[in-house]
Amino acid sequence: MPDKPLAANSRNQLLASLLKLDHERLLPHLHPVDLLQGDVIYSAGDDIKAVYFPENAVVALLSTLEDGSTTEVGLIGREGMVGLSVFLGGAITPERAVVQVNGKALKMAAADLAQELRRGSPLQVQLLRYTRSFLALVTQSVICSQHHSLEARFARWLMMMRDYSESNTLQLTHEMVAGMIGTRRAGVSMATRALRERGLIDSSRGGIEIVNGDGLADAACECYAIIREEFAQLHNSQMNSRPT
Amino acid sequence: MPDKPLAANSRNQLLASLLKLDHERLLPHLHPVDLLQGDVIYSAGDDIKAVYFPENAVVALLSTLEDGSTTEVGLIGREGMVGLSVFLGGAITPERAVVQVNGKALKMAAADLAQELRRGSPLQVQLLRYTRSFLALVTQSVICSQHHSLEARFARWLMMMRDYSESNTLQLTHEMVAGMIGTRRAGVSMATRALRERGLIDSSRGGIEIVNGDGLADAACECYAIIREEFAQLHNSQMNSRPT
DNA sequence: GAGATTCGGTACGCTAACGTACCGCCGGGA
DNA sequence: TCCCGGCGGTACGTTAGCGTACCGAATCTC
Numbered sequence: 001m002p003d004k005p006l007a008a009n010s011r012n013q014l015l016a017s018l019l020k021l022d023h024e025r026l027l028p029h030l031h032p033v034d035l036l037q038g039d040v041i042y043s044a045g046d047d048i049k050a051v052y053f054p055e056n057a058v059v060a061l062l063s064t065l066e067d068g069s070t071t072e073v074g075l076i077g078r079e080g081m082v083g084l085s086v087f088l089g090g091a092i093t094p095e096r097a098v099v100q101v102n103g104k105a106l107k108m109a110a111a112d113l114a115q116e117l118r119r120g121s122p123l124q125v126q127l128l129r130y131t132r133s134f135l136a137l138v139t140q141s142v143i144c145s146q147h148h149s150l151e152a153r154f155a156r157w158l159m160m161m162r163d164y165s166e167s168n169t170l171q172l173t174h175e176m177v178a179g180m181i182g183t184r185r186a187g188v189s190m191a192t193r194a195l196r197e198r199g200l201i202d203s204s205r206g207g208i209e210i211v212n213g214d215g216l217a218d219a220a221c222e223c224y225a226i227i228r229e230e231f232a233q234l235h236n237s238q239m240n241s242r243p244t
Numbered sequence: 245m246p247d248k249p250l251a252a253n254s255r256n257q258l259l260a261s262l263l264k265l266d267h268e269r270l271l272p273h274l275h276p277v278d279l280l281q282g283d284v285i286y287s288a289g290d291d292i293k294a295v296y297f298p299e300n301a302v303v304a305l306l307s308t309l310e311d312g313s314t315t316e317v318g319l320i321g322r323e324g325m326v327g328l329s330v331f332l333g334g335a336i337t338p339e340r341a342v343v344q345v346n347g348k349a350l351k352m353a354a355a356d357l358a359q360e361l362r363r364g365s366p367l368q369v370q371l372l373r374y375t376r377s378f379l380a381l382v383t384q385s386v387i388c389s390q391h392h393s394l395e396a397r398f399a400r401w402l403m404m405m406r407d408y409s410e411s412n413t414l415q416l417t418h419e420m421v422a423g424m425i426g427t428r429r430a431g432v433s434m435a436t437r438a439l440r441e442r443g444l445i446d447s448s449r450g451g452i453e454i455v456n457g458d459g460l461a462d463a464a465c466e467c468y469a470i471i472r473e474e475f476a477q478l479h480n481s482q483m484n485s486r487p488t
Numbered sequence: 489g490a491g492a493t494t495c496g497g498t499a500c501g502c503t504a505a506c507g508t509a510c511c512g513c514c515g516g517g518a
Numbered sequence: 519t520c521c522c523g524g525c526g527g528t529a530c531g532t533t534a535g536c537g538t539a540c541c542g543a544a545t546c547t548c
Binding site: 066094095135138143145146 | 305307313315318339373
């Protein structure tokens with residue numbers, strides 16, 4: 001099975017898994033947008049006016065507590081959609097969605113998505129599957145943040161960012177990472193040093209480079225492999241239901 | 245709006261929200277079963293042969309790590325369904341499901357559920373809504389286990405169990421609680437003592453009694469109120485779409 | 489009622505991570 | 519070119535929670 005997307009198809013796997021017929025019906029409602037790192041797509045409690053199908057952008061869902069501390073509860077990339085709540089029957093989003101990696105996405109009005117789903121679109125089945133994988137991701141994060149060390153979680157997060165962005169070079173400050181994995185900035189600095197001393201990453205001001213992906217995967221907690229497996233299955237099922 | 249269920253309706257809110265017509269069509273496929281504390285409904289990786297709509301039973305979803313440590317990632321009661329994965333397009337369950345509180349549930353073959361959904365049942369919409377709330381629950385647990393103290397999480401958990409079981413008396417050992425909130429047994433013992441000294445709970449061998457619910461709610465982290473609110477909304481929407 | 493088993497209380501040393509703070513450095517803007 | 523704000527390195531005291539272990543009490547079994 002070739003990995004090359006059909007010309008008419010989006011690089012977003014959710015959309016790419018649709019039959020050409022369905023995909024073409026959606027096309028007029030899909031508007032390409034550029035997402036820039038730091039862009040806030042939704043704030044907590046926002047009405048969702050549009051959903052986004054990332055093509056090569058990566059978006060993080062952040063949960064915030066009363067005291068201001070935050071933790072990332074999910075990452076969304078090519079395989080999914082930002083704004084799942086709309087699909088699940090809600091109008092507002094409980095979390096902040098922030099762009100982590102620059103890239104393109106296809107924007108669609110929430111109303112258009114609702115309309116498409118009402119007509120019994122195959123997109124429904126794909127979104128259900130994606131919801132399942134996303135739920136698995138969040139679920140794993142619960143036990144991960146309960147039992148795994150900062151360093152192991154950091155390594156997992158770096159690997160996931162690498163997979164999502166398909167790049168070994170990540171532009172981010174320790175402060176941002178701290179907000180993602182839910183710790184202090186100083187903790188990230190120490191974990192960075194530890195991983196650098198093990199020869200797994202290289203770091204500079206505002207950036208981290210992964211120099212030994214395999215090693216970093218070993219340094220990551222088991223959650224990395226589990227989540228990877230879940231999304232590999234999702235990817236397979238998306239590819240299999242794809243037109244030839 | 246009376247809280248008294250219609251004679252024909254189940255005490256499970258998901259089912260109760262269906263139109264009489266739809267509900268009656270499902271009836272032949274719904275088999276009452278008694279769930280006993282400790283019963284393992286699914287083990288991790290199991291094929292899901294049946295789903296369960298709890299009426300007054302409470303079921304916990306547990307995630308387990310390689311080293312054997314466990315954490316509860318979700319609770320399911322009257323408002324939902326055990327076996328969401330089936331609805332989300334999966335055949336196997338990633339987590340263990342264990343009965344926490346004795347009670348009745350309605351069992352339905354996975355195949356029957358799939359069939360019902362294929363015919364475009366209103367159950368679909370209800371399950372989507374429930375999925376949304378469940379996802380919110382898991383999401384909140386991520387940030388909770390990252391930032392809140394053992395004692396606060398314990399208090400939250402007790403309050404949630406109280407709400408689900410509608411009883412101030414919970415039968416459970418410290419060991420079991422430890423497996424739920426993902427800590428040591430000894431930690432639960434200490435937290436129990438702390439809450440008892442504050443006059444919020446009473447404890448005996450194999451049991452905990454909540455003597456001051458309001459106080460315990462205060463002792464719980466903010467996550468309790470957030471989740472409660474989410475499920476209150478779900479409950480409202482379930483009641484509103486219910487036949488009169 | 490004796491013996492076995494489970495359960496809870498408590499203690500000890502230990503470590504990961506916290507909150508905080510200070511400082512030097514790099515890089516962009518005036 | 520200088521300055522200033524952001525960023526990262528590092529340190530210090532503190533603490534929550536861990537792993538472990540031991541003991542007595544409650545409960546179950548026969």
